[in-house]
Amino acid sequence: MPRTLVRDALNATAPSDAIFLQGWVRTRRDAKAFSFIELNDGSSLKGLQVIVDATLPDYPQVGRASTGASVEVQGRLVASKGQGQQWEVVAEKFTVLGEADATYPLQKKGHSLEFLREIAHLRPRSNLFGAVFRVRSRLAYAVHQFFQEKQFFYVHTPIITASDAEGAGEMFRVTTLPLGNPPKTEQGEVDHTQDFFGRKTFLTVSGQLEGEIFATALSNIYTFGPTFRAENSHTSRHAAEFWMIEPEIAFCDLAGDMALAEEFVKYLIRDAREHCAADLEFFSKFVDKELLTRLDFVLERPFQRCSYTDAIAILTQNGKTWEHPVAWGDNLQSEHERYLTEEHFKCPVTVYNYPRAIKAFYMRVNEGDAPGRQTVAAMDLLVPGIGEIIGGSQREERMELLKEGMALHHLSEKDYWWYLDLRRYGTVPHAGFGLGFERMLMFVTGVANIRDVIPFARTPGTAEF
RNA sequence: UGCCUGGUAGCUCAGUGGUAGAGCAGGUGACUGUUAAUCACUUGGUCGUAGGUUCGAUCCCUACCCGGGCAGCCA
Numbered sequence A: 001m002p003r004t005l006v007r008d009a010l011n012a013t014a015p016s017d018a019i020f021l022q023g024w025v026r027t028r029r030d031a032k033a034f035s036f037i038e039l040n041d042g043s044s045l046k047g048l049q050v051i052v053d054a055t056l057p058d059y060p061q062v063g064r065a066s067t068g069a070s071v072e073v074q075g076r077l078v079a080s081k082g083q084g085q086q087w088e089v090v091a092e093k094f095t096v097l098g099e100a101d102a103t104y105p106l107q108k109k110g111h112s113l114e115f116l117r118e119i120a121h122l123r124p125r126s127n128l129f130g131a132v133f134r135v136r137s138r139l140a141y142a143v144h145q146f147f148q149e150k151q152f153f154y155v156h157t158p159i160i161t162a163s164d165a166e167g168a169g170e171m172f173r174v175t176t177l178p179l180g181n182p183p184k185t186e187q188g189e190v191d192h193t194q195d196f197f198g199r200k201t202f203l204t205v206s207g208q209l210e211g212e213i214f215a216t217a218l219s220n221i222y223t224f225g226p227t228f229r230a231e232n233s234h235t236s237r238h239a240a241e242f243w244m245i246e247p248e249i250a251f252c253d254l255a256g257d258m259a260l261a262e263e264f265v266k267y268l269i270r271d272a273r274e275h276c277a278a279d280l281e282f283f284s285k286f287v288d289k290e291l292l293t294r295l296d297f298v299l300e301r302p303f304q305r306c307s308y309t310d311a312i313a314i315l316t317q318n319g320k321t322w323e324h325p326v327a328w329g330d331n332l333q334s335e336h337e338r339y340l341t342e343e344h345f346k347c348p349v350t351v352y353n354y355p356r357a358i359k360a361f362y363m364r365v366n367e368g369d370a371p372g373r374q375t376v377a378a379m380d381l382l383v384p385g386i387g388e389i390i391g392g393s394q395r396e397e398r399m400e401l402l403k404e405g406m407a408l409h410h411l412s413e414k415d416y417w418w419y420l421d422l423r424r425y426g427t428v429p430h431a432g433f434g435l436g437f438e439r440m441l442m443f444v445t446g447v448a449n450i451r452d453v454i455p456f457a458r459t460p461g462t463a464e465f
Numbered sequence B: 001u002g003c004c005u006g007g008u009a010g011c012u013c014a015g016u017g018g019u020a021g022a023g024c025a026g027g028u029g030a031c032u033g034u035u036a037a038u039c040a041c042u043u044g045g046u047c048g049u050a051g052g053u054u055c056g057a058u059c060c061c062u063a064c065c066c067g068g069g070c071a072g073c074c075a
Helices: A006-010 A060-063 A113-118 A127-150 A208-218 A254-275 A275-288 A291-300 A308-317 A334-342 A399-408 A415-426 A437-445
Strands: A014-031 A034-040 A048-053 A070-079 A087-098 A200-204 A220-228 A241-250 A304-307 A349-355 A377-384 A387-395 A430-436
Touching: A006 A014, A006 A087, A014 A048, A014 A087, A034 A060, A034 A070, A048 A060, A087 A308, A087 A349, A113 A127, A127 A220, A127 A254, A127 A275, A127 A437, A200 A430, A208 A220, A208 A241, A208 A415, A208 A430, A241 A254, A241 A437, A254 A275, A254 A377, A254 A387, A254 A430, A254 A437, A275 A291, A275 A437, A304 A308, A308 A334, A308 A349, A334 A349, A334 A377, A334 A387, A377 A430, A387 A415, A387 A437, A399 A415, A430 A437
Parallel strands: A048 A087, A304 A349
Antiparallel strands: A014 A034, A014 A070, A034 A048, A070 A087, A220 A241, A241 A430, A349 A377, A377 A387, A387 A430
């Protein structure tokens, strides 16, 4: 008999005389004449109640069906006699496949997130993490759906890269040279010409530069893959390995870029709201009471836009005192970003046109700025509770200005010869952004720590699983 | 990397300069169309590690290890 998923059984429209289920026991309640077993197979938040009558030949097995045990059940799907569920299964055959003894760490009551991180191999079996990873799967699908519907092409940019100075952060080195005794040059430095790739290589911090290659060929592309930052960050919103979505659009300016970013964020929220309703309600109940209100509010309301210069004016004219001073030319600090999105605008806000000096070399220089106030066409999308969720820009398509930017950042034109070629041959205005997938998940689920929205968190000092 | 905070039973936590307690989990029994079931009884701890102060340290001090938060860096 084919297996029925719990999710489908719960959504049944009619009873069934024959149904077969497999899954794990969440809890068991024994009565004198029968036992109740809540069966969960991960297909949905809610489990299915199974009744095993004491007269059943298989009944002795029920004693071994403790929380965490794997079981299979054959029986009848019937309307429940009790409150709390529409359907339940009356078992005719009941088998324990794998026991879970008293050392099984997951209990019926709530655990701390910190404890669950220590058992990352079992936490997907909890309500919370089951829900998180179902939403994660759905949103990954929605990412592709959004861009594919818009006829963007999915490009696989390399994980291993030789570009080492995009300004996105510290990088992990990739090498096969012996650690203790690497070959040296005459100058006594490690000789990377003898390394696997014949040069220094790293794990990528961004697929953007390679994305630009494809955008200037296929017009509209996106990447969606893992990226790596070797920053020693100890915060709830940084991980050393995370997934990023980076669209790159040819013949597009900053305004188009911002519009796409805002549409994308709303699309993902709407998709989760529609397809992960039960899981989101669970988060709203147990993780963040304001979640659904906030998500709906974000869907209904247009995102605000605010130039960097206006943002500085808002921050300096409201009479607040800041831990970090606010001055034109300085980066916006977390407290400033959070004030803008959480208190001033009270909704997602896109800040654009940042000072050139604090932004990356490839960002497009704006025209008509006041002297000493040179800006670039960069934008950050800020959301309440998290801060920056998207960073993007129009790219500098003019060769001379791009070279000038590289000089400002002390980058060698020789190392970026292929990137400069994109301007040398058929250059076009283009723009793109990066969305941190985990940060988006934090926003959609209300889960406050990035370690809890990624299956296996990689943070400084931690890579157990 | 800096600052802050925590480490006591399997889990969540309380507690005191005189070597420890609760709830849940586990065990036993009772009861019940139950649903984080309920009730009674019960097992369970070198109080993170190493030093120091003290007659005596889980408590005070120092170092280290580990967790968490904030900041910077960013997504």
